[in-house]
Amino acid sequence: MLRVDSDADAAELYDRLNPWGPSDDFYLPFVMGASSVLDVGCGTGVLLRRAREGGHTGRLCGLDPDIASLARARRRNDVEWVEGKAADAPWTAEFELAVMAGNAFQVFVTDDELRASPAAIRAALTDGGRFVFGTRNPQARAWEDWNSSDPFEVVDHTGRPLRMSYQVESVVDGVVTLTETTATREGEPLRTDRASLRFLEVAGIDAFLGAAGFKVENWYGDWARGPLTAASEDVVVVVRAV
Ligand SMILES: C[S@@+](CC[C@H](N)C(=O)[O-])C[C@H]1O[C@@H](n2cnc3c(N)ncnc32)[C@H](O)[C@@H]1O
Structure with missing residues (x-):
């Protein structure tokens, strides 16, 4: 009988279902332009694996609580892969850039998670460091x-x-x-x-980010840096640690 009953198979399938796309093209230049990068909710590690393959020579670190996804990511051992949730990120002022690709920001479901997770990401960043992520527009x-x-x-x-x-x-x-x-x-x-x-409204995103110590640099409504409107499918956010 056919089976897809292991988490390892599911992680392999995730990569099939989520091939490289326009959002990854958006994130990659941010990653390549920063000397130290934390990928929060890195999943199977596609973005950081591609960055290393593309010649990134600095520090690349992926954080995710899902062991099967990390096992897939760990096939590449020249990137740090850390098991854990965003809220438990243990770093202080170590990264120039944090990203959450693949709409991973939407896994923060409760207000408590939306307070604790951005705060821990802020703590992991150097002053002036950037946090870049996208989330689907509830509208x-x-x-x-x-x-x-x-x-x-x-x-x-x-x-x-x-x-x-x-x-x-x-x-x-x-x-x-x-x-x-x-x-x-x-x-x-x-x-x-x-x-x-x-699915968090823009005002809510803004409020949680401000409370965590971020200042918004840009809002975009798509992965080509188009303007954010009520009809935009995506809310793409670039913020700075202040
Ligand atoms: C939709 S996937 C995105 C994976 C990857 N960033 C990508 O672009 O393919 C969301 C990821 O967030 C992870 N995740 C779930 N809860 C999390 C949390 N509290 N902190 C960090 N990551 C979390 C999941 O394990 C999953 O790998």
């Missing part, structure tokens, strides 16, 4: 397109065809809880993952 209501009537096929790293589908369980106070089901091509479920993502 664009992306979750309305995430439903299981629209499954799609993907081929995993071993060549197996799989069928992926998403089901939104609830939307409460800007927190979207959804399940991701991995099934055979015939539709037999193999694995279900559940996650909650917070």
Whole structure:
């Protein structure tokens, strides 16, 4: 029987489902231009692995609580990979740049996480250091397109065809809880993952960042640095540690 029951397989599949894209093209020059970089919620480490391959010679450090994703990242041993949550980031004034790629900022669901995590990231940065991240704009209501009537096929790293589908369980106070089901091509479920993502309004992002000791340098509405409008799908934020 086909199985995708290990977290290691799921980490491999994550890279298949999330190939390099415009947001990564946005982050990479920031990373290449900084001598020390902390990638918070680094997942399988795609961004820092690419930076090292691209000739980055400084300090690159990825932080993530997911052991299976880090195991995938650790195939490259010339980058530091640290297990942990953003709020527990243990560094003081060690990095010029922090990033959260892949909308990882949305994993901060509670107000407590949105206070503690940016504060720990601020502490890890040198004065004047930058924090760059994106988060989906709640106004664009992306979750309305995430439903299981629209499954799609993907081929995993071993060549197996799989069928992926998403089901939104609830939307409460800007927190979207959804399940991701991995099934055979015939539709037999193999694995279900559940996650909650917070869709925070711009004013809320601004307030949590200010409280953590950041000053906004730029807001963008897409990965080509277009203006942020109510219709923008993404809220892209560049802030400085003050
Ligand atoms: C959507 S993935 C993004 C991964 C990667 N940055 C990318 O661009 O592909 C979100 C990541 O955030 C991690 N994560 C979840 N809770 C976290 C927390 N409290 N602090 C830091 N990372 C967290 C997850 O384990 C996951 O790897």
